[in-house]
Amino acid sequence: MATENGDNKYWNLEDFVDSLVVELDKTRETLAVKAINKQLTYTVKEMAIDLNIFPTFDGDVIKFITAQPGQQGASKVNIQLGSITDQQVRATTKITGLKSDTSIDKIDLDPKTKSKLRKIGVTSVDDLNQLENRKVDIQHVSDGEIDFKTLANQIQKSKRNQNPPVVRAVSLALDENNQPYLHITGQNFSLNPDYPPVAVLNNKLADVFHSNSGNLKIFLNKDHLTGNENELILTLDPYAIVKMNIKI
Amino acid sequence: MDNAFISFEAIVEKMLDIKGDILDEDNGIHFYIDELEVGTPVELDVVVDENGKVTIGMIPPLYRVGTSFRPSYHNITLTAEKYSEDGN
Known part of the structure; x- marks a missing residue:
C-alpha cells in the first residue's frame, strides 16, 4: 500500500484529467500562434496515458496515488483523450449557470442527498425536471433513497427562501361598493398560481379578492377588526407564511 | 514540481516541434508528415496543492x-496531425 510522502499525494481522477485538458488547451493555443509563421505545425489529435497508480476508496470517493520508484504491484489506469471540435462541444455539453436554472449546490439539501443526485448525473433543478418529464423513477435509480416529491418540496422551499415575501406598506381602502379592504403592497407575495393566498385576521378567515406578486387585497368586515392591534396571518403558499400586527 | 521534471504542456510542444x-x-x-504518433515511457511528478488542484510534471527516462x-x-502516447487554420 502506497502512502502519501513529501510531494506524492492522493489525487482525484477528475482533477488529474482537468489538469491534462488545461495543459492540452495551452498547447493548442501555442501551436496556433506558432502556425502563423511556420506553415507546417502539428496539433494533438489524441492522447493516451498509462498510469501506474494505487487506488484508495474511503466509501465515497476513489482517489489515486502515483507509484513511486521501487514500488511494486501498482494498478494500471489508461486515460485516452481525443480532441473534439467546438461544434461537438456545443452539441454535447450542457450550458451551466443559466439564470433560470438552480444548481443543487445552492439548495438546502443534506450532503448525502446531494451526493446521490450527483451520482445519477443531476447537478441542477433543470436536470431533475427533465428526469421527471421523462417519467424516470428517481426513487428506483437511487436505490430508494431519493423520493421525487420530498425532493421537489425541498427544492421549492429552498427556492422560496431565496425569494422571501417582503411587505412594504399596508393601507385601508374602500372599493366601489364601499366595502372596506386591506391593501398590502410589497414583493414576492403570490408566485405560484396553484396556491392562492389565504388570509386570517384576528383568527377569522378573510377573503383575498386580488393577489399578485406585488399586491394583496383582502376584504374586511366588522368581525375582523376587534381593536387597535390586529393580527394578520398570510399563508402565501406552503413555503411562505407571514405574520404581522396591524395597528388601526 | 521537481526541477528534474517539465510541464506536460512543454513536453507536448517539444515532442511536436519537428520539421x-x-x-x-x-x-x-516533397513529402510531408500528415499524422504522427509518439509513444514514450515517462516518470511522473503529480503535485497536488491545498485546493486539490493537480499539476503534472513528466520526463522521459533520464538514465540508461x-x-x-x-x-x-508510466506511458504516454500522443497522436498529432497537421494543423490547419480552422482548428480542425
Whole structure:
C-alpha cells in the first residue's frame, strides 16, 4: 500500500484529467500562434496515458496515488483523450449557470442527498425536471433513497427562501361598493398560481379578492377588526407564511 | 514540481516541434508528415496543492543504466496531425 510522502499525494481522477485538458488547451493555443509563421505545425489529435497508480476508496470517493520508484504491484489506469471540435462541444455539453436554472449546490439539501443526485448525473433543478418529464423513477435509480416529491418540496422551499415575501406598506381602502379592504403592497407575495393566498385576521378567515406578486387585497368586515392591534396571518403558499400586527 | 521534471504542456510542444517535411529538389520530391504518433515511457511528478488542484510534471527516462531500484515508468502516447487554420 502506497502512502502519501513529501510531494506524492492522493489525487482525484477528475482533477488529474482537468489538469491534462488545461495543459492540452495551452498547447493548442501555442501551436496556433506558432502556425502563423511556420506553415507546417502539428496539433494533438489524441492522447493516451498509462498510469501506474494505487487506488484508495474511503466509501465515497476513489482517489489515486502515483507509484513511486521501487514500488511494486501498482494498478494500471489508461486515460485516452481525443480532441473534439467546438461544434461537438456545443452539441454535447450542457450550458451551466443559466439564470433560470438552480444548481443543487445552492439548495438546502443534506450532503448525502446531494451526493446521490450527483451520482445519477443531476447537478441542477433543470436536470431533475427533465428526469421527471421523462417519467424516470428517481426513487428506483437511487436505490430508494431519493423520493421525487420530498425532493421537489425541498427544492421549492429552498427556492422560496431565496425569494422571501417582503411587505412594504399596508393601507385601508374602500372599493366601489364601499366595502372596506386591506391593501398590502410589497414583493414576492403570490408566485405560484396553484396556491392562492389565504388570509386570517384576528383568527377569522378573510377573503383575498386580488393577489399578485406585488399586491394583496383582502376584504374586511366588522368581525375582523376587534381593536387597535390586529393580527394578520398570510399563508402565501406552503413555503411562505407571514405574520404581522396591524395597528388601526 | 521537481526541477528534474517539465510541464506536460512543454513536453507536448517539444515532442511536436519537428520539421515535418522532406524535400528533395534534385528529384522533385516533397513529402510531408500528415499524422504522427509518439509513444514514450515517462516518470511522473503529480503535485497536488491545498485546493486539490493537480499539476503534472513528466520526463522521459533520464538514465540508461540497469539498476535493481527501478523508476516507475508510466506511458504516454500522443497522436498529432497537421494543423490547419480552422482548428480542425
